[in-house]
Amino acid sequence: MKPSIPQGTRDFEAGTIRKRKFILDTIKNIFELYGFEPLETPSFENLETLTGKYGEEGDKLVFKILNNGLDNPAKREEIQKSFNEILAGKNKKNITERALRYDLTIPFARYVAMNSGKLTMPFKRYQMQPVWRADRPQKGRYREFYQCDADVAGSSSLITDVEFAEIYVSVFRKLNIDVDIKINSRKILSALSEICGGENMTAITIAIDKLDKIGPGKVEEELKANGLSADQILIIKNYLQISGTNREKLNSVKTLLGNNGNGKKGIEELEFILDYMQENNKANEIVTVDFTLARGLNYYTGVIYEVKAKNVEMGSIGGGGRYDDLTGLFGLPNIPGTGISFGVDRIYDVMEELKIFPADINKSTTALFLNLGEKESRFVFHQMQKLRNAGISCEFFYEPAKLDKQFKYATKKNIQFAIIIGAKEIDEKTFKVKNLTTGEQQTIPLVKLPSHFNEIMVTF
Amino acid sequence: MKPSIPQGTRDFEAGTIRKRKFILDTIKNIFELYGFEPLETPSFENLETLTGKYGEEGDKLVFKILNNGLDNPAKREEIQKSFNEILAGKNKKNITERALRYDLTIPFARYVAMNSGKLTMPFKRYQMQPVWRADRPQKGRYREFYQCDADVAGSSSLITDVEFAEIYVSVFRKLNIDVDIKINSRKILSALSEICGGENMTAITIAIDKLDKIGPGKVEEELKANGLSADQILIIKNYLQISGTNREKLNSVKTLLGNNGNGKKGIEELEFILDYMQENNKANEIVTVDFTLARGLNYYTGVIYEVKAKNVEMGSIGGGGRYDDLTGLFGLPNIPGTGISFGVDRIYDVMEELKIFPADINKSTTALFLNLGEKESRFVFHQMQKLRNAGISCEFFYEPAKLDKQFKYATKKNIQFAIIIGAKEIDEKTFKVKNLTTGEQQTIPLVKLPSHFNEIMVTF
Numbered sequence: 001m002k003p004s005i006p007q008g009t010r011d012f013e014a015g016t017i018r019k020r021k022f023i024l025d026t027i028k029n030i031f032e033l034y035g036f037e038p039l040e041t042p043s044f045e046n047l048e049t050l051t052g053k054y055g056e057e058g059d060k061l062v063f064k065i066l067n068n069g070l071d072n073p074a075k076r077e078e079i080q081k082s083f084n085e086i087l088a089g090k091n092k093k094n095i096t097e098r099a100l101r102y103d104l105t106i107p108f109a110r111y112v113a114m115n116s117g118k119l120t121m122p123f124k125r126y127q128m129q130p131v132w133r134a135d136r137p138q139k140g141r142y143r144e145f146y147q148c149d150a151d152v153a154g155s156s157s158l159i160t161d162v163e164f165a166e167i168y169v170s171v172f173r174k175l176n177i178d179v180d181i182k183i184n185s186r187k188i189l190s191a192l193s194e195i196c197g198g199e200n201m202t203a204i205t206i207a208i209d210k211l212d213k214i215g216p217g218k219v220e221e222e223l224k225a226n227g228l229s230a231d232q233i234l235i236i237k238n239y240l241q242i243s244g245t246n247r248e249k250l251n252s253v254k255t256l257l258g259n260n261g262n263g264k265k266g267i268e269e270l271e272f273i274l275d276y277m278q279e280n281n282k283a284n285e286i287v288t289v290d291f292t293l294a295r296g297l298n299y300y301t302g303v304i305y306e307v308k309a310k311n312v313e314m315g316s317i318g319g320g321g322r323y324d325d326l327t328g329l330f331g332l333p334n335i336p337g338t339g340i341s342f343g344v345d346r347i348y349d350v351m352e353e354l355k356i357f358p359a360d361i362n363k364s365t366t367a368l369f370l371n372l373g374e375k376e377s378r379f380v381f382h383q384m385q386k387l388r389n390a391g392i393s394c395e396f397f398y399e400p401a402k403l404d405k406q407f408k409y410a411t412k413k414n415i416q417f418a419i420i421i422g423a424k425e426i427d428e429k430t431f432k433v434k435n436l437t438t439g440e441q442q443t444i445p446l447v448k449l450p451s452h453f454n455e456i457m458v459t460f
Numbered sequence: 461m462k463p464s465i466p467q468g469t470r471d472f473e474a475g476t477i478r479k480r481k482f483i484l485d486t487i488k489n490i491f492e493l494y495g496f497e498p499l500e501t502p503s504f505e506n507l508e509t510l511t512g513k514y515g516e517e518g519d520k521l522v523f524k525i526l527n528n529g530l531d532n533p534a535k536r537e538e539i540q541k542s543f544n545e546i547l548a549g550k551n552k553k554n555i556t557e558r559a560l561r562y563d564l565t566i567p568f569a570r571y572v573a574m575n576s577g578k579l580t581m582p583f584k585r586y587q588m589q590p591v592w593r594a595d596r597p598q599k600g601r602y603r604e605f606y607q608c609d610a611d612v613a614g615s616s617s618l619i620t621d622v623e624f625a626e627i628y629v630s631v632f633r634k635l636n637i638d639v640d641i642k643i644n645s646r647k648i649l650s651a652l653s654e655i656c657g658g659e660n661m662t663a664i665t666i667a668i669d670k671l672d673k674i675g676p677g678k679v680e681e682e683l684k685a686n687g688l689s690a691d692q693i694l695i696i697k698n699y700l701q702i703s704g705t706n707r708e709k710l711n712s713v714k715t716l717l718g719n720n721g722n723g724k725k726g727i728e729e730l731e732f733i734l735d736y737m738q739e740n741n742k743a744n745e746i747v748t749v750d751f752t753l754a755r756g757l758n759y760y761t762g763v764i765y766e767v768k769a770k771n772v773e774m775g776s777i778g779g780g781g782r783y784d785d786l787t788g789l790f791g792l793p794n795i796p797g798t799g800i801s802f803g804v805d806r807i808y809d810v811m812e813e814l815k816i817f818p819a820d821i822n823k824s825t826t827a828l829f830l831n832l833g834e835k836e837s838r839f840v841f842h843q844m845q846k847l848r849n850a851g852i853s854c855e856f857f858y859e860p861a862k863l864d865k866q867f868k869y870a871t872k873k874n875i876q877f878a879i880i881i882g883a884k885e886i887d888e889k890t891f892k893v894k895n896l897t898t899g900e901q902q903t904i905p906l907v908k909l910p911s912h913f914n915e916i917m918v919t920f
Contacts, residue, residue, distance in 0.1 A: 395495030
């Protein structure tokens with residue numbers, strides 16, 4: 001049997017893990033700077049916690065866990081009974097009652113509803129964990145991937161939304177990725193649909209959401225197919241063509257939406273956010289009002305965000321927004337929520353493509369102690385332990401192999417120094433150190449072993 | 461519906477996550493000091509990768525993932541067909557072909573076998589990821605828990621085993637846990653069984669493994685039930701009663717095992733390890749030879765380890781050993797392996813019980829900016845952003861609530877300072893800062909906002 005891993009999953013090796021950690025740590029540090037605290041939820045939830053939360057398509061993509069023993073032919077009666085019930089459309093629980101985490105928002109909502117009595121509100125948490133989706137794997141789409149979310153539960157203050165925009169700005173600055181942070185409000189989309197008769201919010205949102213992919217012509221066709229009149233389509237066309245600076249766009253949309261209540265509220269939201277950001281680090285210059293932003297079929301009700309990297313062909317690398325009712329599905333009404341998400345896998349791909357990972361991320365072990373024979377090994381090992389006790393990472397080449405092979409090992413593992421202590425050096429109480437990048441070699445008194453490295457590691 | 465989580469799983473909150481991170485980071489840092497590099501494998505593997513690797517009992521505890529769509533009553537024909545095959549004992553794959561990670565060793569072996577051509581050998585990796593077992597949940601036993609392993613593949617040098625003993629010593633010293641690191645060799649157990657007729661290795665190992673739980677009397681009974689003679693049982697009794705210092709124990713076992721080849725090799729292994737450790741930090745005083753150590757039904761063939769915390773009632777918090785054939789099951793023979801594991805959940809419980817987590821682990825946000833009204837908010841927000849830009853974590857209380865409520869929020873979230881900037885302070889270009897532990901309050905010029913905190917954070 002040739003070993004393999006399931007489609008859509010990946011093994012992560014040291015170099016990749018270090019780069020991913022760089023991204024995750026950068027995001028985490030900014031989240032904590034803004035007072036968010038970590039939360040981790042179980043990898044699987046009760047099936048009923050997830051069912052019905054992601055739409056019909058989403059439900060199909062949830063990975064379900066087989067109840068224990070049901071793959072055991074010895075339990076034939078039990079199995080037959082369970083499956084008869086499934087076939088009769090009755091009790092799914094007999095086969096599966098647990099499912100793998102599909103996103104981080106529903107477990108967060110479940111957690112808030114479950115612990116509402118004891119949580120300090122507003123509750124600010126961040127969460128960085130893998131999620132699983134039984135999607136068809138393709139380039140950039142995996143069945144196991146990380147999500148990375150921050151949300152606030154229990155505040156309807158727009159200042160929370162300002163902070164999420166600022167977090168996006170800070171994170172992508174730290175990561176050195178040039179981005180466009182698009183912002184809109186679902187209230188403005190509601191206003192648009194109200195002006196167009198008020199019955200087509202979903203159809204309009206879905207059509208606008210596809211604008212990037214299918215172009216304005218096809219959007220128009222789709223709206224027509226959904227029964228919108230020529231007048232209504234003209235309004236939407238005008239809406240989608242709004243352009244200019246943030247200020248100019250807001251003025252145009254004001255004219256278009258007139259006195260519509262939702263429109264006024266949505267415009268106020270965007271103005272509030274842009275105004276609050278104004279003085280800070282030119283953050284507001286990176287945030288662009290984009291009325292074509294719709295964020296698909298999601299549960300958003302207020303401000304929505306989407307982040308795209310400039311100079312790279314890649315889908316959005318972040319998104320989020322405000323939703324009025326976070327925990328209603330779990331029996332706790334009237335808790336507003338707002339939050340954002342980072343697409344870690346895509347951010348990784350963007351940084352690889354732009355070659356902007358800092359060079360020193362992939363530092364591995366500092367020194368390899370060469371193995372010059374069994375007789376010297378014990379002495380050399382003890383010298384190495386001194387270095388480790390001083391906090392310098394090192395390895396001993398376990399077998400007394402040819403030096404050539406030992407050097408090759410060091411190079412392959414990106415180790416920076418080779419240390420040679422043979423019979424001669426033991427006699428003379430010295431060690432040789434070779435810089436494997438420059439080829440430079442020094443002979444140094446043995447007593448200086450830890451101090452030599454402590455010095456060079458500072459300047460390295 | 462009252463929301464809940466599956467039996468045997470846990471939500472981890474900020475305080476717990478920080479303490480767990482302290483343990484994981486300590487172990488990780490020592491692993492890296494010894495030249496181990498990280499590896500992460502997928503949460504689910506192909507079912508055939510895991511099947512048959514954990515014994516009959518283990519196989520039952522592997523969580524299997526239901527193939528997609530099989531819980532959908534609309535697919536009745538497909539479902540019925542699949543289950544008929546299962547019932548006929550034929551093709552399990554029709555129902556499940558993926559299963560959740562059960563431990564870290566088999567995925568590691570699978571990874572080494574799958575990538576043998578490109579890996580730099582010996583391959584040293586560490587891995588810290590959750591595993592899942594469908595075990596009956598009870599105190600200290602979960603269905604989702606972390607494992608934390610380091611292994612070397614491709615070296616039969618005993619120096620690797622020395623390093624693992626040293627790693628145990630270093631990690632538990634850093635964590636401030638007083639431990640007993642027990643060491644034995646499977647070769648010595650083989651020798652014992654050879655002396656007892658050579659046919660009862662498994663029975664003898666299993667019986668000895670239970671010594672702690674059932675006591676010497678019951679072990680004797682079990683050996684008798686397994687057909688061992690009175691003479692043979694006497695040898696084992698003498699073996700189990702060996703005591704004294706490490707040196708004394710090794711001398712006694714030499715006498716008992718005489719010229720047995722495996723016995724000699726096993727004793728040599730232990731002597732080599734203890735001798736290598738001798739000079740380093742008295743590490744060898746923490747490592748105790750314990751001939752009653754057996755490590756159950758595992759695949760070990762050489763040195764074995766087990767770690768117990770002193771002064772606490774708790775099972776082993778670490779274990780490991782050498783196994784001759786890591787990847788044979790995956791078609792790549794002759795790759796020796798050796799490694800150790802840390803029981804993170806139990807280490808956590810031990811540190812909680814002994815109250816030895818460092819006090820400063822649970823530091824949360826540094827400062828809360830109080831909300832004194834909408835008019836001041838925008839100004840205050842911009843002051844706060846200056847502090848965040850200087851790397852000081854802070855929060856803004858989003859709503860203009862009563863001050864009492866705002867202070868309560870800060871206390872509940874363990875925030876250290878409250879910062880007050882009202883109309884008066886804006887006028888006078890000052891801010892008030894209140895230390896929430898001491899109650900002390902200062903008024904400070906506004907220009908000093910970041911510098912004041914940079915100074916106190918250093919001395920804090």
